[in-house]
Amino acid sequence: MRLGTIAVREALPPTAAYVTDKEIQEPLWHYYYDVEKSVAYLVSKHTPKLKMAKKENVKVKGNVQGSRNDECSNPFSVKDFFGDMPWLNIPLGRQATFIAPLYPRGGLLGGSPDGVPKMSKLQVLAAARKKKAQEQKSSGSTLVEAPMANLTLDSSKSREPKAGSSSRGFPQRKRKDSNPHEKAPTPVKRESSKAESQDSPMETPPPDQAEPSAFANTMFSTPPKPAQQPDSFFTLPYNATPIANTDPFAGPSPDDVVMAAQSKASGKGGKGPPKTNGEKRAEQIANGVEALKMDDTPRARSKNLDVLAEFEKAETKNAANFVVIGHVDAGKSTLMGRLLYDLKVVDQRTIDRYKREAEKMGKSSFALAWVLDQGSEERARGVTIDIATNKFETAKTAFTILDAPGHRDFIPNMIAGASQADFAVLVIDASTGSFESGLKGQTKEHALLVRSMGVQRIITAINKLDTVSWSQERFDEIRTQISSFLTTAGFLAKNLAFIPCSGLHGDFIARRSTEEAAKWYTGPTLVEELDNSEPVHRALTKPLRLTISDVFRGGIQNPLSISGRIEAGSLQNGDALLIQPASQKCFIKALEIDNAAVDWAVAGQNVVIHLSGIEEQYVKVGDVVSSPASPIRNVKELVCKVLAFEVLVPMSVEVIRGRLSVAGRIVGILGVLDKGTGEVVGGKKKVRVVKPGQLARVKVELERGVPLEAPGRVVLRSGGETVAAGLLE
Numbered sequence: 038m039r040l041g042t043i044a045v046r047e048a049l050p051p052t053a054a055y056v057t058d059k060e061i062q063e064p065l066w067h068y069y070y071d072v073e074k075s076v077a078y079l080v081s082k083h084t085p086k087l088k089m090a091k092k093e094n095v096k097v098k099g100n101v102q103g104s105r106n107d108e109c110s111n112p113f114s115v116k117d118f119f120g121d122m123p124w125l126n127i128p129l130g131r132q133a134t135f136i137a138p139l140y141p142r143g144g145l146l147g148g149s150p151d152g153v154p155k156m157s158k159l160q161v162l163a164a165a166r167k168k169k170a171q172e173q174k175s176s177g178s179t180l181v182e183a184p185m186a187n188l189t190l191d192s193s194k195s196r197e198p199k200a201g202s203s204s205r206g207f208p209q210r211k212r213k214d215s216n217p218h219e220k221a222p223t224p225v226k227r228e229s230s231k232a233e234s235q236d237s238p239m240e241t242p243p244p245d246q247a248e249p250s251a252f253a254n255t256m257f258s259t260p261p262k263p264a265q266q267p268d269s270f271f272t273l274p275y276n277a278t279p280i281a282n283t284d285p286f287a288g289p290s291p292d293d294v295v296m297a298a299q300s301k302a303s304g305k306g307g308k309g310p311p312k313t314n315g316e317k318r319a320e321q322i323a324n325g326v327e328a329l330k331m332d333d334t335p336r337a338r339s340k341n342l343d344v345l346a347e348f349e350k351a352e353t354k355n356a357a358n359f360v361v362i363g364h365v366d367a368g369k370s371t372l373m374g375r376l377l378y379d380l381k382v383v384d385q386r387t388i389d390r391y392k393r394e395a396e397k398m399g400k401s402s403f404a405l406a407w408v409l410d411q412g413s414e415e416r417a418r419g420v421t422i423d424i425a426t427n428k429f430e431t432a433k434t435a436f437t438i439l440d441a442p443g444h445r446d447f448i449p450n451m452i453a454g455a456s457q458a459d460f461a462v463l464v465i466d467a468s469t470g471s472f473e474s475g476l477k478g479q480t481k482e483h484a485l486l487v488r489s490m491g492v493q494r495i496i497t498a499i500n501k502l503d504t505v506s507w508s509q510e511r512f513d514e515i516r517t518q519i520s521s522f523l524t525t526a527g528f529l530a531k532n533l534a535f536i537p538c539s540g541l542h543g544d545f546i547a548r549r550s551t552e553e554a555a556k557w558y559t560g561p562t563l564v565e566e567l568d569n570s571e572p573v574h575r576a577l578t579k580p581l582r583l584t585i586s587d588v589f590r591g592g593i594q595n596p597l598s599i600s601g602r603i604e605a606g607s608l609q610n611g612d613a614l615l616i617q618p619a620s621q622k623c624f625i626k627a628l629e630i631d632n633a634a635v636d637w638a639v640a641g642q643n644v645v646i647h648l649s650g651i652e653e654q655y656v657k658v659g660d661v662v663s664s665p666a667s668p669i670r671n672v673k674e675l676v677c678k679v680l681a682f683e684v685l686v687p688m689s690v691e692v693i694r695g696r697l698s699v700a701g702r703i704v705g706i707l708g709v710l711d712k713g714t715g716e717v718v719g720g721k722k723k724v725r726v727v728k729p730g731q732l733a734r735v736k737v738e739l740e741r742g743v744p745l746e747a748p749g750r751v752v753l754r755s756g757g758e759t760v761a762a763g764l765l766e
């Protein structure tokens with residue numbers, strides 16, 4: 038290294054005598070002691086200085102790469118450089134013409150076209166910033182210079198800031214050889230005013246201080262200000278590692294910043310002293326309580342009404358829900374469509390429109406059914422998929438029709454409908470062959486299901502009698518068969534009624550038949566029979582229970598709303614509610630019955646509840662609403678008394694209660710019961726199998742906790758079949 042240093046010094050022009058040994062040794066080390074390259078590098082680097090010193094005719098021996106810079110053409114022209122090279126003495130005719138490359142080529146350190154060492158991307162960035170800074174400086178603006186600017190030997194540059202330029206706002210940095218931990222005498226405010234900056238003692242940097250690097254500028258994000266270079270030295274880019282004189286650990290760490298932001302966001306103070314377990318627990322509880330308050334929506338004020346007294350005063354019409362059941366295509370929708378049409382619930386224009394649409398699809402007879410089957414998918418398939426609810430009123434009662442689908446696939450929907458029903462209308466297709474296939478099909482299953490769901494009264498509409506010329510014989514035949522089946526299924530004869538009718542033509546629905554062949558029937562029409570229904574017993578004084586049948590968003594005013602039939606109890610605006618199984622508390626913001634705002638509602642009524650203080654994720658169809666004072670509990674295990682429709686063994690089942698459905702498993706058969714007495718049959722003998730038609734007590738374990746309680750009615754399904762239905766114990 039020593040010999041190389043001497044060799045380089047000898048090769049350098051006399052004007053470069055100021056170049057220190059250290060500066061010479063840098064390129065030597067870099068070029069593996071290649072003297073010529075080192076000289077070339079140093080010369081090219083110091084050229085501006087040399088030019089300024091107006092020293093000419095410097096002879097440099099060696100192979101210099103990439104010194105095509107115009108700036109160095111005078112002292113180090115290509116001719117001068119290569120003058121003594123034999124390969125330059127080429128006859129003129131054979132000399133190649135040099136065409137300068139369009140773009141400066143890259144190269145190793147010292148080999149770049151402009152004599153600047155090849156730079157890394159960061160350095161390129163810094164150089165670009167330097168250039169920009171210089172441009173701005175020349176126009177009097179305030180930008181910091183990049184560290185590359187240190188690569189100058191121009192001692193003629195003033196160390197003082199230019200007149201008019203503002204002082205440097207960046208904390209002063211010390212050279213590497215100074216104490217990196219030594220703090221600046223005066224802390225520099227980042228956002229100090231211009232005047233303050235100008236008065237600052239840091240305005241003129243001491244000559245032994247370097248400008249911050251581009252990296253440091255980025256890290257500390259101080260608005261850059263023009264920098265005056267200490268020009269008595271230069272460093273190679275790799276050496277320029279200025280150290281901030283501010284304590285890097287003085288401020289908060291990034292983690293502290295994040296935690297402070299989090300605690301600020303959660304409204305809590307900064308970090309306190311370490312918490313004890315008790316304090317942590319207390320905080321958890323406090324957080325839990327806080328979490329209960331899900332939104333800031335003001336709660337509706339409770340009028341603290343005596344709801345039962347209000348109900349007595351209101352003299353509301355008797356309200357009844359009925360489910361329409363029957364085999365597929367029995368004519369359920371058509372029958373109800375006719376009923377609504379005849380009772381003027383649906384206007385002529387709507388029916389005409391449906392007729393036109395139905396004709397276009399080649400299904401003109403479906404027009405009436407569409408009054409109920411309103412979904413487009415249902416229309417296209419011609420079947421009822423979900424439970425359609427329609428309302429109509431007679432003189433005495435406000436009815437809600439729950440039109441359950443006849444298709445096997447949709448039996449869960451039918452169960453959901455049946456769970457809300459006070460009675461059922463069973464529609465039988467009287468046309469030849471249809472009744473028989475219907476009886477084998479869903480007619481029986483539906484009837485058993487509604488019975489299991491607690492429905493006690495059935496009105497059987499023996500439909501499509503127009504297709505059998507209003508044959509009384511046919512009517513009687515069907516009546517006898519259905520009657521015997523229904524009484525076997527547990528319905529009392531006094532709760533059964535049979536109406537001959539034609540939904541398509543409207544005979545005996547809301548009016549009597551004009552058909553001569555139907556003169557034999559003198560009994561009530563379907564509507565009259567419906568109106569004869571006894572007032573429904575309402576469990577007004579029991580604790581509140583409502584199974585959610587729909588969850589929807591009602592806009593900004595009503596962010597979350599639910600609907601369902603109040604099965605027991607009553608409620609009023611402002612009441613607190615508990616949603617199970619999520620165990621989330623919320624409040625009634627507003628109530629609606631039949632699209633009209635109300636202050637209260639009681640058992641038996643279908644109500645829309647606008648909620649406050651709860652997130653949508655905690656409210657699902659099938660969930661149960663109760664009052665926090667007498668809540669319904671979630672259970673993971675249940676015992677129920679069921680009527681088996683299929684063979685029951687310990688097996689996986691789906692437990693359905695209304696719209697609630699949960700996977701479970703029959704884990705034990707506790708005994709087969711006598712249908713009449715309800716006593717266990719066969720003593721203590723262990724039962725492994727329950728045969729279809731047997732009554733049994735079974736134990737079911739559920740996959741998750743759900744709100745179920747006695748005397749709720751459940752249906753057990755397996756493999757798409759209803760295998761049993763019964764009562765929770």
Ligand SMILES: Nc1nc2c(ncn2[C@@H]2O[C@H](COP(=O)(O)OP(=O)(O)OP(=O)(O)O)[C@@H](O)[C@H]2O)c(=O)[nH]1
Binds near residue numbers: 366369372402500503
């Ligand atoms: N002749 C005659 N046809 C009827 C009568 N009632 C219904 N229909 C026809 O029977 C077919 C089925 O009627 P829907 O009302 O769709 O039957 P549904 O029971 O509601 O069928 P799903 O919803 O699939 O269970 C339609 O083509 C009706 O036009 C009737 O009283 N007489």
